[in-house]
Amino acid sequence: xxxxxxxxxxxxxxxxxxxxxxxxxxxxxxxxxxxxxxxxxxxxxxxxxxxxxxxxxxxxxxxxxxxxxxxxxxxxxxxxxxxxxxxxxxxxxxxxxxxxxxxxxxxxxxxxxxxxxxxxxxxxxxxxxxxxxxxxxxxxxxxxxxxxxxxxxxxxxxxxxxxxxxxxxxxxxxxxxxxxxxxxxxxxxxxxxxxxxxxxxxx
Amino acid sequence: xxxxxxxxxxxxxxxxxxxxxxxxxxxxxxxxxxxxxxxxxxxxxxxxxxxxxxxxxxxxxxxxxxxxxxxxxxxxxxxxxxxxxxxxxxxxxxxxxxxxxxxxxxxxxxxxxxxxxxxxxxxxxxxxxxxxxxxxxxxxxxxxxxxxxxxxxxxxxxxxxxxxxxxxxxxxxx
Numbered sequence: 001x002x003x004x005x006x007x008x009x010x011x012x013x014x015x016x017x018x019x020x021x022x023x024x025x026x027x028x029x030x031x032x033x034x035x036x037x038x039x040x041x042x043x044x045x046x047x048x049x050x051x052x053x054x055x056x057x058x059x060x061x062x063x064x065x066x067x068x069x070x071x072x073x074x075x076x077x078x079x080x081x082x083x084x085x086x087x088x089x090x091x092x093x094x095x096x097x098x099x100x101x102x103x104x105x106x107x108x109x110x111x112x113x114x115x116x117x118x119x120x121x122x123x124x125x126x127x128x129x130x131x132x133x134x135x136x137x138x139x140x141x142x143x144x145x146x147x148x149x150x151x152x153x154x155x156x157x158x159x160x161x162x163x164x165x166x167x168x169x170x171x172x173x174x175x176x177x178x179x180x181x182x183x184x185x186x187x188x189x190x191x192x193x194x195x196x197x198x199x200x201x202x203x
Numbered sequence: 204x205x206x207x208x209x210x211x212x213x214x215x216x217x218x219x220x221x222x223x224x225x226x227x228x229x230x231x232x233x234x235x236x237x238x239x240x241x242x243x244x245x246x247x248x249x250x251x252x253x254x255x256x257x258x259x260x261x262x263x264x265x266x267x268x269x270x271x272x273x274x275x276x277x278x279x280x281x282x283x284x285x286x287x288x289x290x291x292x293x294x295x296x297x298x299x300x301x302x303x304x305x306x307x308x309x310x311x312x313x314x315x316x317x318x319x320x321x322x323x324x325x326x327x328x329x330x331x332x333x334x335x336x337x338x339x340x341x342x343x344x345x346x347x348x349x350x351x352x353x354x355x356x357x358x359x360x361x362x363x364x365x366x367x368x369x370x371x372x373x374x375x376x377x
Contacts (some may be wrong), residue, residue, distance in 0.1 A: 026274055039267060042257025051258070055266065063273050064330060135254075142254055160216075161251045167218075179209050186208035189215075189244050192251075197243075200250035 014078050031064055031070070035056045036079055041088050046158050047090050047151070049143040057093055061086035076172070084173045087155055091174075094151035138203060145195040156181055159199040215244050344368050 001118070012031065020028035040061065045054040065082045072081055146154055155174060159165040167178045205213070210227050213219045219227055231237045262267060346366035 011229070024278075026271060026278075029274070030271065033267065033270060037263065038257060038260055041260040045258045046255050051261070054258075055262075058260075059266070059270055059273065062270055063277070067277065136325050138254060140250070145287045157251070158255070162255050179205065182209040183206065184213040186212045189212075189247060193243060193247055196247065196250070198248050203250075 002050070015074055018072055018074065022072070029066055032078060032082075036082060037062075039079075040082065040181055043083070043158065043163070044086060044090050044192055046146070046162065047154050048094065049147060053093075057090050058086065061089045064089060080169065080173070084175075087159075087173055088175075091151040091155060093153065094154075095131075138199060141199055142196065145192055148195065149188055149191060152176075153184050153191070156184045157188040157192065215241050 014032070014035075017028045017032050021032065025121070039060065041054055041058045044057045044061070045051065048054050048057065061082070068085070072078070107130050146157075152174065156170055159170045159173065165173070167181050171178045171182045210219065210223075214224070214227055228234060228237075344367050347368070348365050349367075350363040350365075351361065
C-alpha cells in the first residue's frame, strides 16, 4: 500500500517512529499522522459521505491509535494497523447512526432475502443518457448507492475496489473470516451493480 | 466447503484455479451470461476506482493541532505517557532485579543477626562473669581453689571454694 511520505519523512523508518511514539514522543506520532491522514480521511469519507463526520472520525481513529500504540508489535505495517482501528471506529459509528435513525439494512440475512444470488444484473439494452451528468452528480449517485449498503458491505467493497486489498487483508482488518469477506463482496457488488448500472455503462 | 457466493466472488476476482475453476465453470448453467456478469462486475470496480478518488482533507494544520491538543489532554489526565502507550517493562528488568537482590540481602542479614544473637545467648553460660579462679594462699591450703560467679538475671554472686581444708583465723576474722 502506498503512503503519503515526503522525501524528508521517508528518511525516518516507520518502525523508528512507532518506537518513539511508544516512548511518548508526540512529534513522532505527528509524523505518522502526516503520512496517512489523507488516505485515512479519504477512506472514511467514502464510508460516511460527510466531510465533518469524516474529519471527526479520523481524529477519533488517530487518538485511539495513540492510546493503544503500546500494543503495536510491528507484526503488520503501521498503516494496516491504523487502518483497522479507523475502520472499526467508522463501522461502529455507522451502526450507532443506523440504530438511532434512518439507514439501510446492515444484515447479511436481509441482503440474502432481497437478492437472488443467481440473478443477472447485466443491462439488457436501453441505457439512460448520463453523458452530461456532472462529476459531482455522479459522485452523489455513487455516495447514495453506497449509503444503501450496510457498514460492513461498504467497508469490503471500498477496501477491495478502491484500496486493492486482498481478501485476507480485509478479513484481518474487519476481524472476520475470508469467506465472510467474499460473501459480503458478492452482495455488495450485486447491489451496486443494480443501483449504478446506468452510470458505469454510459459515463 | 465454499458457498456459491464465495466461489462466484473468487471466480470474478480470478482467484479460482485448477480443478476448482473447472468444476465451478462446469456448474454454471449459463456460462455466457456468467461471463457477461463478470465483465459487468469488472466495469463496476473500475468505475468505483475512477470515481472514488481520495477526497483531500481540508484544514490539515488544524487537524494536527486538534489531535495534538487531544493527546496532550490525555497525557495530562493519565500522566506523561498514555497508559496503553507506556512500554511494558518485563518483570525481570535490571532495576527490579537489583532492588530485589538488595532487599533480599538486607532481610538475610537482619535475620542472621537475630539468629546469631539468640544462639550466642542460649549457648552462653548462665554465669556472666567468672570473677576469680585462683588458688588460695598455698601456705594455707595448697590444693584449694576459689571461684566466684555472678548470675546474669538473679544478680547473685556465688563464691565456690574447693579443696579448702582449714580456714586460717585471720581470714575468718575478715
